[in-house]
Amino acid sequence: MDMESHSGTEPTPPPVQGWRRMRERLVRRILPRSLLGRMLLIGFIPLLATQAISLELFYGNYLQIVSRRLSGDMATTIAMTIDLLERYPSPVDRQWILDDAGRRAGLTMTLHEGERLDRRGSNHVLGPIDDDLVRDLRANVRLPSFVDWKQARHRVVIRVQTPIGVLQVVALRKRLDVAPVWLFVAWASGSALVLFLIAALFMRNQVRAIRRLARAAQLFGLGRDTVPIVPEGAQEIRKAAVAFNRMRDRINRFVEQRTTVLAGVSHDLRTPLTRLRLSLAMLPRTGMVDAAGLQPDIADMIGDIVEMEHMIEGYLSFARGEGAEKPVVIRVEDLFDEIVAAQRRMGAQASIGSITPMGLSVTGRGNALRRVLNNVVENARRHATRIELSAERGRREVFLYVDDNGCGVEETRRESVFRPFESGKEGGTGLGLAIARDIIHAHGGHIALEAGPLGGARVRIVLPN
Template sequence: MPKRFHIRLRDITPRGLYPRSVLMVVLPMILLLSAVTYIFYDSHWRHTSRKLSQTISSEIQFMVELRRQYPDQFDALRDEASRSMQLDATVLENSRIPTEQKRLFFSALDDIFSRELDVSLDQPFWFDISGYGEKVEIQVQDGPDVIRFMAERDRTFSTTGHIFIVWVIGASGILIALALGFLRNQVRSILKLTEAAKAYGRGRDADNYRPSGATEIRDAARAVMDMRTRLTTFAEQRTTMLAGISHDLRTPLTRLKLQLAMMEETDDIRAAREDLRQMGAMLDEYLAFASGVEGEAPTEMRFDTLVADTVAALGGQATIRKADAVSIIAREGLIRRAVTNLISNAQGFGDRVEIDIIEGPHMAELVIDDDGPGIPPDEREEAFRPFHRLDASRNQNVPGTGLGLSIARDTARQHGGDIRLEDSPLGGLRVRLRLPI
């Protein structure tokens, strides 16, 4: 069955709010202006010009007939016509009319006048509308002679139609400018709110932002600011509570470590010390996941340098294939922890780990490939769930809490980025971390 293509309106219209608003204002105005201009041109200006051209053509025909019937009295008749009809006539003896027709840029006048002259006259004729200022020149071939007529331009066709068009275009231009200025102010308020919301979402402050614009925009801005305040308060309370729990748990853990240090070294004691060490690491990871946004301020940093330092600190078999020099603005501690989690996960499940640091037009990308068992596509979203561990694709014997990917994605989204899981060319899993430049 052949594939059918459907053209949707949103595919051919601008996607931005301001361009769409401009289109909504300008397009109806242009259509209205075009309709008014066409109606005026067709029903008034063209009709008026045709009637005037018919009158002049009839007067010229009348003068040509007078010369034929009364050649000896034509001079007197010509003077009378000049006074009564404002039509000057001159006989050019033994002459020929020009062969090249002069035409206006706006050819409708030429077409109207030429058609009326052609209807009225049997003789060849020539005319020039483009020159002589307020006069129009018409030449008629009358036997071996040429009769040259000079008519008033205002009596030949309508000369005031363009004034109406200019007024319509000018008024429309003023209305469009006023509408665009109003729209720009309203859209600017929405764009400021968008930037402030993005900054809040990335954990930054927008101290210079003040609600502005229409009442609805101000209400939306206040709602965003109130929501940020509530979320910040909730995060601070959660962090404070978990910090207290962590402190309370570390105290008995520290006592246990001291007691084990004073005991005789045996396999059981060494195993108990390792359990205590893992419990301390788990507490740190739980606190890091629950705290989310730290008090650390965002700073400009070299992302490629941070990744290289992390790889060197972790050691192992990870290698950097490509490293573009790219800078980002982020909380260094959170980004370092996220990168550490991603690389250590790849090292834990694969024997070969290769890393790329790519600078895109808007995003910095960290691509981590491993040759491990990978994760099936239908389970990749589940891998980001806190405390979730995959049975089939990832080995349960690898130590951890199931928070590595959760912390990494949470950190990426706090900074306006994200993490995606894909198939790796090495046969395992590809992790793609994207952060805004």
């Protein structure tokens, strides 16, 4: 067997699995996406099925039984009248029979002697009532007949071909027609609608508690801490709210403790470094010295100390970025103006590109976002001569761009440069981009490197709006 050709072919899914996936996708498209919609659907379908079954079992049987009885009574009356007309052929007797039978049965009977019936059956489709009347006339009268439902609005005209002539019987429609079906349907639908609305109100209250919990979790994930959730709703939802409040408190305590420890360690390291720097400065000068009046080995040690102080400053910046700063609404243009002005003071060629729309704003921690842009721009300034900042609004987010005309970053290293100490290989502490990514993630956003329009790199920052 050719193993190479066998491994290159992908196995095709069985037809049963393909059909199952198609059915699942179709069901997902039809079903509502929200929890409230699915709960209402779960309650509405059984209620609708129950009403339909009760309508069929009760009203369907009721219609059939009553229709048969009314049709059978009408057919029996007509058959009895025809028998009497044939037995008593006198015109006077026949008229008396028609009047008396019509009066007692509530019918209007007329005998047209010598006429012939031109139509048979029925001209109205009323369901079981129409069928039952035609069937009972055939069974009891056993003569050709025609039932006219359209000649009069509230009456039905029955014509029967007798040996004498055509017997016409006019009856009120309510003698044969049961109460309108729509009354029962309206009653059943109305009661189902009322029950559905009551259930919807109760379900809405339960879902409201879940929505508040989801909203609080979303805001907490975006770094916008909120007040503790008030437990409400069903017992399970209350337990979830209490568990969320406890988790929120534990995470806040953990972040606060880590920030405090990191700030304390970074601060304490400054003391021995300062002593080392003073000790090196007080060493006797012997041998060759540089332009600053220091020996080469002492200058190297002082340089290492300066670099360590720079790294500690980065640690402190990282610690301050996770402080208790509250999110506020920040105008992007004002934020860019501060960054560009600071870079120009340091001799960098920085500018602001397009901001779409004008007056664009984001919600976040102001100092933290300034630190992000400062770190990114500082990193770009070391590799480029021109820097441009721009922004635009997306559907549910705001995009901030920092472009430069440097050499860019290889695609294979665009993710690794955000790791701590990775970007410091080419100068710097290697914490700037790592701190920037950590702050952006704390805001619920995303930061990435890509090819820029100026020929260098582009840092794309995505913040939720």
